[in-house]
Amino acid sequence: MEIVLSTAIGILTASGVWLLLRPRTFQVIIGLCLLSYAVNIFIFSMGRLTPGAPPIMPKGGFINPAAYADPLPQALVLTAIVISFATTALFLVVMIASRGVTGTDHVDGKERDE
């Protein structure tokens, strides 16, 4: 499970970074999306991988903390997902505005040979 997860994070990050460095705004935004997926899975993994363990204890709990997953990274991931979703949406708007104003989807607002 560890190897699958780390491979997934690695592939997502590598693809994300490559796309982020591309000259088209669409590639940049897809790159940022992939990077944020990678980061979200990474945060999740920082709570240690515990298959089949619920993160929430039953009421009046404190039975055996080892049988439960760490809930904090999961809460952090939820927050991070919401925030990155919102900022990506905002970036999309700016991207479309830039395309409308400049007439090109190059990140510098003009083609290189112009």
Add this chain to the structure above:
Amino acid sequence: MTAGLNHLIIAPILIPFFAGALMLLYDDRQRRTKLLISLGSALALLLTAIELLNRAKGSALSGGNDIGFYLLGDWAMPFGIVLVIDRLSAMMLVLTALLALPALVYAAAGWNRQGQHFHSMFQFLLMGLNGAFLTGDLFNLFVFFEVLLAASYGMLLHGSGQLRIRAGLHYIAVNLAASLLFLIGVSMIYGVTGTLNMAHLSNLVPLLPESERPLLHAAAVLMGLAFLIKAGIWPLSFWLSTAYMAAAAPVAAIFAIMTKVGVYVVLRLSMLMFGASAGASAGFGAYLLLGGGMATVIFGFIGVLASQGLGRMAAHLVLVSSGTLLSVTGFALMGGGSAMLGGALFYMLASTLATSALFLLIEPMSREEGGIAALLALTADAYGLDEKEEDSQPETGLAIPGTLTVLGLSFGICLLVLAGLPPLPGFIGKVAILRGVMASEALPAGLGWAFVALMLVSGLATLIGLVRIGIQTFWASDGVVPRVLALEIAPVLVLCAMIVLLSVRADDALRYMRATAEALYRPTIYAEGVLRAPRVVSSPTPAPAPSPPAKPAAQAPSSAAAPAPAPATPAPSAPNGEVQP
């Protein structure tokens, strides 16, 4: 501090939040109402910040460094979320409010008509800034950073136009990537230490096993990168000058504090995590900060000399200021002493006020076809930029007489501060820094002298650059006097008055800064204070004493390394102290 008054600590976050949300309900045409709400909120913020500062100055308790806390949801430390107010954060709150008021007044002269929801975004920006200064844990720091960044994206685009949209696109992309680095760093720190609370972290760092230390350092560097991008350290600062130049004047004026947020967090976290008491991690990153800061100063003053327009020059002056502060942070981590750090804080106050005033001055100074406008056109050609977009506003309101004199005097004050000439506070701050650096025995002598030389050269470069622009605008202009509204020049004059006041009361201010620096050198004051934070409703089992909570979590990394599939931290089980893993 009574329980009721304690709620004041969260006011700097709630006031702009409610003001911003309330203004969303109003139609954009009701500008007067919005302006009044906005100004009222900023004024309330200023008063709150001053009251908090007065409290943070404190009595003799804990060495004159009273720390205020606000436990959200009344959870016991270190498990809940906490807001912390100490001397440093109180000072930053006051500075934010001081910059916000003039920028808002200036915007009332016409900028708030150039786009939608200016005032709401401004308030949300203030909320993010105040939250970042107040928060006591890393993840909330991330959240408040995102709040202030999201608002800043909108504000940078305020007024629209091709230049702004292009600069905004780069600014947003860079900051989104930086936020992801921030998240990786935060989650790694959680994975290593099992806590996100800064105070708790400060206690845990010396106790970490050696095998975990490289991970912690990697996490700190990743997280630090995110802040250093905001602070505009050299190789990561290429987005900054275009973004600041493209921003509308009142937006750029409040953006002057955005780089300082990065500096604040770097200073706060590095002193807490890697201060002298951090065991094997003490002084980590000091040379990185010093080298990066000095490179930033060099890049900044070369940029000042090379700039043709005042806008780009001001953006590079921001870099010089934050580079200076980052180098001093590096020195502070090496044990440079509180006199130097106090001087740096004083310099930060002065230079932020001065750059903010300068950003407000740029637009009135270059309004008419004059030397500057021609130069700007030249710059535009050279950089392949388009015509500087239309800034013309409906010519209403009272125009001031003797425009050039007033503009020139304000410009002169900014110049004196930024170049570090007497008698204004830029000089006092720089002298305090340089004297501290030279007097300190903990610093390598060569580095100290290199820094001193760099400071003097950067001051000279600033002087040359600004004087060049000043001569072209005020002496060599062809007699066309720009028409400047009183509403536009008043905020600049207020900022200049504050600078002069800072110079007059330099002794008091420096004393405060020195005490702040001393508190930064003793992270235990902060850490113990936070962990001892009293709850409003006492729990059935007593809250953990300040030092014991450090121990169970300190064992966490080692227990996590054990083969048992135990959760990384005792966090879920320990709040009531019933189960210890």
